[in-house]
Amino acid sequence: MDRYDGFREFVHARQQSLMRTAYLLTGDTHLAEDLLQSVLTKVAGHWPKLLRQGSPEAYTRRALINQHISWRRRTRRELPSAHPPERGHSHDDSTVDRIVLRQALMRLTPRQRAVIVLRFYEDRSERETAELLNCSLGTVKSQTHHALGRLRVLAPELAHLLVDAEPQEVNR
Template sequence: MDRYEGFREFLRARQMALMRTSYLLCGDAHQAEEMLQSVLVKVAGNWRGIARDNPEAYVRRALVNEHISWWRRQRRSLAFTGPPRSGRDPGDESVSRIVLWQALARLTPRQRAVLVLRFYEDLSVQEAADLLGCSAGTVKSQTSHALGRLRALAPELADLLHDTDTDTARQEAK
């Protein structure tokens, strides 16, 4: 039996989505590639045990952990260079997107991870909590703090930044 059975198929199917997640976590295309490659090398070595569970969730969690570890080692500010180029004219990028990228770069890695998992990956609060190894309440509070920080850093994006958990709670309280 091939110890990488299923790994190649998983990689073909999910590599681009995982690369986007990696990029959104760190904000730098080259670092995202290195981070994903590092995680995939580790995953490949343990594929048999990982494949039985939820391999994509495992890889996402490993990416978050790798990014936080990298950030702790570097202890320097990260500068987002913008989204990966897709062959389009750079002039097509909107000012709102640039402002959002710059504001995201100023969040803590944990806050950025929560926003990526909740709003980009569209995970539920509990799914994000499971991936981050924390409680659902921590995910909710980190989401609220991160969105509040984004509102303060980029007030011109206020229409885009709605904390659905807080909005829902407010509606239910009425």
């Protein structure tokens, strides 16, 4: 039996979803690829243990978030400009909205960005988000609230996207 039995299949099945999460965290395709590669290298080293525990995807997503936060702390890179691109005739409104939203996301704290990505892009529940981020349910709720408020300030032109952004959980 190979030490990496199932790892290749896991990567093949979840690569696009994990890459999307990495991209939403970093805002850059090349950084997202580097982040995912770095995390998958670590996951491969822990693969037999992760299989026994039955949580390779949760571990991988948590590792993506933790690695991204670690990189941000080390580099303290300059954030993208808050100024939205000028509206030209070559882009439709949805394209401009995506660009503005991505720039606004990059101006959130790493924890706030992680909460927004998990809650709204990955469509995770508050409880799942708390488990992935290894924090309390209350922290997820407050970080979501603060992040959405900050997005409304950073990108008021996206108010139409953020109107019903705070979903209500059935089991509070």
